[in-house]
Amino acid sequence: MLPRPFRVVQYRRELRDTFTLTLEPWDGPAEFSFRPGQFNMLYQLGAGEVPISISGDPARPGQLVHTIRAVGNVTGVLQRCRPGDVIGVRGPFGTPWPVAELVGRDLIILTGGLGLAPLRPVIYSVLANRPAYGNVEIIYGARSPQDLLYRRELERWRGRFDLRVHVTVDSAGADWHGNVGVVTTLIPRTRIDVLHAAALICGPGVMMRFAVQELMKKGLQPRDIYVSLERNMQCGLGLCGHCQLGPFFVCKDGPVFSYERIGPWFEKREV
Amino acid sequence: MPSLEETLAAHPFLAGLSPHHLQLIVPCASLVSLPADQTIFTEGDQARQLYLLRSGRVALSIHRPRRGQRTIYTLGAGDVLGMGWLDLPQQWFFDARTLEVTRAIALEADCLARLSEAQPELGYELLQRFVRVLLGKIKLLKLQLVDFYGS
Numbered sequence: 001m002l003p004r005p006f007r008v009v010q011y012r013r014e015l016r017d018t019f020t021l022t023l024e025p026w027d028g029p030a031e032f033s034f035r036p037g038q039f040n041m042l043y044q045l046g047a048g049e050v051p052i053s054i055s056g057d058p059a060r061p062g063q064l065v066h067t068i069r070a071v072g073n074v075t076g077v078l079q080r081c082r083p084g085d086v087i088g089v090r091g092p093f094g095t096p097w098p099v100a101e102l103v104g105r106d107l108i109i110l111t112g113g114l115g116l117a118p119l120r121p122v123i124y125s126v127l128a129n130r131p132a133y134g135n136v137e138i139i140y141g142a143r144s145p146q147d148l149l150y151r152r153e154l155e156r157w158r159g160r161f162d163l164r165v166h167v168t169v170d171s172a173g174a175d176w177h178g179n180v181g182v183v184t185t186l187i188p189r190t191r192i193d194v195l196h197a198a199a200l201i202c203g204p205g206v207m208m209r210f211a212v213q214e215l216m217k218k219g220l221q222p223r224d225i226y227v228s229l230e231r232n233m234q235c236g237l238g239l240c241g242h243c244q245l246g247p248f249f250v251c252k253d254g255p256v257f258s259y260e261r262i263g264p265w266f267e268k269r270e271v
Numbered sequence: 272m273p274s275l276e277e278t279l280a281a282h283p284f285l286a287g288l289s290p291h292h293l294q295l296i297v298p299c300a301s302l303v304s305l306p307a308d309q310t311i312f313t314e315g316d317q318a319r320q321l322y323l324l325r326s327g328r329v330a331l332s333i334h335r336p337r338r339g340q341r342t343i344y345t346l347g348a349g350d351v352l353g354m355g356w357l358d359l360p361q362q363w364f365f366d367a368r369t370l371e372v373t374r375a376i377a378l379e380a381d382c383l384a385r386l387s388e389a390q391p392e393l394g395y396e397l398l399q400r401f402v403r404v405l406l407g408k409i410k411l412l413k414l415q416l417v418d419f420y421g422s
Contacts, residue, residue, distance in 0.1 A: 113420035143420045170415050174340035177370050180330065181344050182414045189347065207419040 003088025327373025
């Protein structure tokens with residue numbers, strides 16, 4: 001599967017090391033349909049390819065939006081891209097969040113750090129069809145107030161009457177009037193009917209592990225908890241084996257799994 | 272309007288305590304309502320009260336010379352604030368300040384200590400609950416040290 005050329009139409013600095021690229025097909029307007037939770041392989045000539053979750057609105061398939069943290073060679077090169085530059089895109093790959101299947105239920109959308117990016121399409125989808133869901137609560141944690149991603153959007157979501165948004169940071173100065181403490185402390189404050197609720201979690205592995213424990217303590221069942229895993233994905237097709245986790249290839253069988261399915265492997269220290 | 276005993280029984284820290292034990296605690300308790308941005312206690316002051324938060328939010332912070340206050344934890348409804356009196360020299364470890372209007376049950380520490388001496392069964396029950404709260408806090412602070420988002 002060959003990369004398709006896309007032109008950068010917008011570069012936006014999000015945080016010190018995190019940025020968002022908005023892309024459009026290089027060869028003219030065309031739709032690029034995807035489902036929330038899927039990812040693309042972004043290719044930069046001479047540098048290589050990286051898997052990056054799609055963080056834009058699925059209802060706007062004319063533009064591809066990726067929020068990226070510059071942590072390595074390829075993402076470092078992507079960070080230097082500006083409007084007009086062209087990069088290669090393969091995808092979309094992977095399993096989506098079960099947004100349609102969860103209609104009618106209460107939702108906890110729990111995320112930390114850059115994990116908000118792969119869940120943002122879920123939030124857009126749910127808000128576009130808001131009456132179809134029960135109570136929806138977003139729980140988001142970051143290291144400090146300066147590390148909060150999509151801060152303006154968080155404030156906008158927080159202003160809605162049909163959504164509860166809980167934000168916490170690990171430590172803060174006196175000018176921060178929000179919550180301070182680990183993200184799992186906010187789970188008991190949610191107002192959901194555990195018998196009809198589902199949780200979607202994306203964030204660092206340690207955070208997800210403790211979040212799952214806390215959600216199960218609240219009464220959610222493993223089948224009602226969904227996690228998005230991050231692995232060394234290279235081919236995106238389940239052929240190269242780099243992202244293998246037990247019997248699964250995360251790029252093809254994931255990255256979104258129900259905890260009921262992935263639980264036994266999720267807890268393994270090294271696979 | 273619920274009685275003070277009923278209000279005590281409704282707080283998670285005292286939930287499940289026998290009616291007899293709750294009646295014993297009532298003389299140690301009072302209901303307080305604190306406005307936003309009010310200092311509840313300051314590091315180094317004598318620790319004389321325990322607060323069972325019913326609503327609102329409280330920030331625990333530490334003062335760093337030349338660098339100002341750093342909030343290390345916030346507490347909300349159902350949480351327990353202020354256990355500095357459990358150990359000598361019975362001083363507060365942190366500063367506590369309300370972030371919003373906060374309602375709480377204030378329990379006099381000396382009163383609770385005397386009660387626990389006189390009624391060992393109640394003292395043991397309270398001690399178990401304090402240990403549970405403290406272990407929960409230690410676990411959370413350990414997780415904070417892990418630096419989730421840097422991993």
